[in-house]
Amino acid sequence: MRVLVCGGAGYIGSNMTAMLSTEGHEPVVFDNLSKGHKSAIGDTEFVEGDLADSRLLVKTLEKYSIEAVMHFAAFIEVGESVREPLKFYHNNLCCTQNLLSAMETVGVQKFVFSSTAAVYGIPKDMPITEDSPTEPINPYGQTKLAVERMCHYQNRTGRLAYVSLRYFNTCGAGNNATIGEDHRPESHLIPLTIQAAMGKRGDIKIYGTDYDTPDGTCIRDYIHIDDLCGAHLLALNKLQTDRELICNLGNQKGHSVREVIETVKSVSGKDVKVTEVSRRPGDPPRLTADATKAKNELGWKIEKPDLEEMVSTAWEWHNKHSDGYPD
Numbered sequence: 001m002r003v004l005v006c007g008g009a010g011y012i013g014s015n016m017t018a019m020l021s022t023e024g025h026e027p028v029v030f031d032n033l034s035k036g037h038k039s040a041i042g043d044t045e046f047v048e049g050d051l052a053d054s055r056l057l058v059k060t061l062e063k064y065s066i067e068a069v070m071h072f073a074a075f076i077e078v079g080e081s082v083r084e085p086l087k088f089y090h091n092n093l094c095c096t097q098n099l100l101s102a103m104e105t106v107g108v109q110k111f112v113f114s115s116t117a118a119v120y121g122i123p124k125d126m127p128i129t130e131d132s133p134t135e136p137i138n139p140y141g142q143t144k145l146a147v148e149r150m151c152h153y154q155n156r157t158g159r160l161a162y163v164s165l166r167y168f169n170t171c172g173a174g175n176n177a178t179i180g181e182d183h184r185p186e187s188h189l190i191p192l193t194i195q196a197a198m199g200k201r202g203d204i205k206i207y208g209t210d211y212d213t214p215d216g217t218c219i220r221d222y223i224h225i226d227d228l229c230g231a232h233l234l235a236l237n238k239l240q241t242d243r244e245l246i247c248n249l250g251n252q253k254g255h256s257v258r259e260v261i262e263t264v265k266s267v268s269g270k271d272v273k274v275t276e277v278s279r280r281p282g283d284p285p286r287l288t289a290d291a292t293k294a295k296n297e298l299g300w301k302i303e304k305p306d307l308e309e310m311v312s313t314a315w316e317w318h319n320k321h322s323d324g325y326p327d
Contacts, residue, residue, distance in 0.1 A: 001236065002026045004066045006051060006099065007073030008044070009036025011181045012114065012225065015174035016070060017041050019229045022175075025236075028064045030057075031073070037325035040179055051095035057102035068110035068236055069103060071096065074144070077187055078118065081140035092143035097150060104159050110239040111151065111162040112232055117221075117248070117287060119145040119166060127290040130166070130246055137282050148246065161243035163235035168221035168250035168289045170228050172310040173317035179225075180317030182324035190222075190311060193261050194318045197270040204272055206257050208279030213286065219254035221288040224304035224313070227251075234298040245297060250289025255307050267311045 003020055007013040008029030013036065020027040021044065029041050032050040045064070049056045051073055060066070074092045075081065081088040103111065118141030119134045136142045147164075154160040171190045173180035181191050195201040209216040231249050238245060255263075265272055294300040304310065 001067045002028065002065055003236070004028050004030055004061065004064070004069045006030045006069065006071045007036065009033060009038055009041055009046075010072055011183065012170060012228065013070075013072035014040035015179045015225050016072065016229045016232055017044055018175040018179055019226075019233060023233060028060070028066065030060060035183070037182060037327050039325045039327050040182075051091075051099050054098055054102055057099060058105055061102060061106040061108055066106070066108055068112070068239065069099065069108060070112045070114075070232060070236075071099065072114045074114065076140065078138050078140050079187075081138050081143075085139040088139045088143050092140070093146050093150075096147045100150065100154060100160065104154075109159060109161045110236070111160060112235045112239070113147060113151060113162060113164045115148060115164045115166045115246075116141060116144045117166055117168045117250070117289065119148070122282065122284045123287070126286050127252060127288045128248065129290045130248055130293055152244070155244045161239050163238060163242075163245045163247070165231060165235060165294075166246065166248050167228065168223055168248070168287065170225055171222050171314060172224040172226070172304070173313040174225040174229060177313040177316040180314060180321060182321070184324070189257065189260050190264065190314055191318065193264040193272060194268070194315055196272045197264055197268040198318065198322065200322075202273065203275045204261060206261075206274060206276050207283060209276050210279075211285040213256055215256050215258045217257035218283055219256045219286045219288065221250040221252070221254050222260075222307060222310055223249060223251045223302070224310045227302050227304055230303070231294055231298060231300045234300055238298055247294040247297060248289040248291050249294055250291050251302060251305055252289055252291050253305075254286055254288040260307070260311075263307050263311045264315070267308060267315050
């Protein structure tokens with residue numbers, strides 16, 4: 001299948017692009033390179049462009065005879081979304097509407113959307129199911145939920161078939177540890193701790209040590225990038241028969257901040273300076289997924305459930321790319 005991968009030069013998008021190629025699909029990457037890295041996609045067909053450019057989107061969909069679209073081109077930093085809400089509404093919501101309109105113009109119906117557990121806000125019950133209340137507490141989560149609702153109503157017109165996948169904490173390096181995580185600035189715990197272990201960062205901060213958890217630090221659900229991309233591949237296949245599906249993607253078990261830090265120390269053989277600071281507003285004590293629906297509806301199986309393997313692949317990639325991607 002010819003697949004347009006929007007945001008395909010980013011962390012998840014580049015891993016997805018590699019997996020699509022491996023599985024015999026024909027990916028075309030569409031990316032403005034504001035966050036992504038062209039060197040992460042090798043010689044994959046590439047279109048440099050912005051989702052705000054309707055004419056380029058229509059031209060690209062037509063030129064490459066695109067049959068399905070995967071969308072990874074959102075802004076993701078929660079704190080930034082609070083400081084710059086209009087920036088997030090423009091990119092995450094308005095530009096996605098632009099993409100869906102271009103798809104409608106050309107007649108492309110299959111759409112796999114990168115959503116987030118942030119749509120749930122601060123859940124009262126764990127693990128989180130797809131039926132848990134969707135009450136996002138920041139513009140990032142709000143924009144993702146708004147896109148889901150837009151997809152739902154477009155689906156009802158008969159002009160869109162979509163799968164929305166709500167991620168928890170994606171990590172690790174994929175494609176045999178050759179495609180890694182290089183956000184600038186970085187905000188995710190595992191790469192930040194690896195940077196500290198490599199001496200590129202003075203310390204790693206723990207935001208709150210008095211939560212109602214076994215070691216007092218927050219617990220999150222981590223999923224290896226290869227498992228995440230595998231679910232997207234299954235979602236693409238699912239759209240051959242189904243027209244609407246929303247699933248959680250998580251490992252269904254949590255790891256605390258301290259546990260992650262200790263795992264990085266063990267894998268790397270390096271010590272890491274830890275600084276304990278006060279809680280961040282809005283951080284729930286636990287966030288873990290119930291991914292039963294993805295397993296039942298998509299036939300998804302988690303192949304890399306162990307935190308040590310997730311960290312090991314990330315450590316391998318960061319040591320081979322100590323300064324990240326060259327571009």
